[in-house]
Amino acid sequence: MTEKLKNQPKKTVHGGCHCGAVQFEASVNRDETLLHCNCSMCSMTGFLHLIVPHEDCRIVQGLDQLTSYRFNTGQANHLFCNQCGVKSFYQPRSHPDCWSLNAHCLDGFEPNEWTIESFDGRNWEQAHSDLKQPQKP
Numbered sequence: 312m313t314e315k316l317k318n319q320p321k322k323t324v325h326g327g328c329h330c331g332a333v334q335f336e337a338s339v340n341r342d343e344t345l346l347h348c349n350c351s352m353c354s355m356t357g358f359l360h361l362i363v364p365h366e367d368c369r370i371v372q373g374l375d376q377l378t379s380y381r382f383n384t385g386q387a388n389h390l391f392c393n394q395c396g397v398k399s400f401y402q403p404r405s406h407p408d409c410w411s412l413n414a415h416c417l418d419g420f421e422p423n424e425w426t427i428e429s430f431d432g433r434n435w436e437q438a439h440s441d442l443k444q445p446q447k448p
């Protein structure tokens with residue numbers, strides 16, 4: 312990624328659940344990478360991660376419509392709409408200071424416009440330590 316692109320202003324994305332009860336907006340880097348995770352939860356839900364710091368997100372409405380589901384270590388707080396069942400965002404274990412937005416729930420989502428990387432959630436501990444030491448030049 313060139314410095315020129317990095318210096319571009321962030322873009323605002325909007326999204327939410329299927330019925331519209333839950334809606335969010337977020338300010339994200341133009342070159343932000345989406346993570347495709349193969350863990351049991353993400354495989355079943357088809358979740359595609361857009362990790363955004365809490366302070367760059369605004370939950371516009373629907374916090375009171377969310378049901379929480381926790382498993383394994385319980386550190387991740389999986390949130391889904393109690394009307395339509397869609398998990399449009401949640402609190403990930405890997406990034407305690409961020410939300411993970413479901414890219415599939417963004418308005419007008421076009422996969423071709425994003426870089427998508429794999430995250431080996433089935434081997435979470437190793438994958439997470441790799442995340443913290445990115446192999447970037």
Ligand SMILES: [Zn+2]
Binds near residue numbers: 329331333392393397
């Ligand atoms: Zn809903």
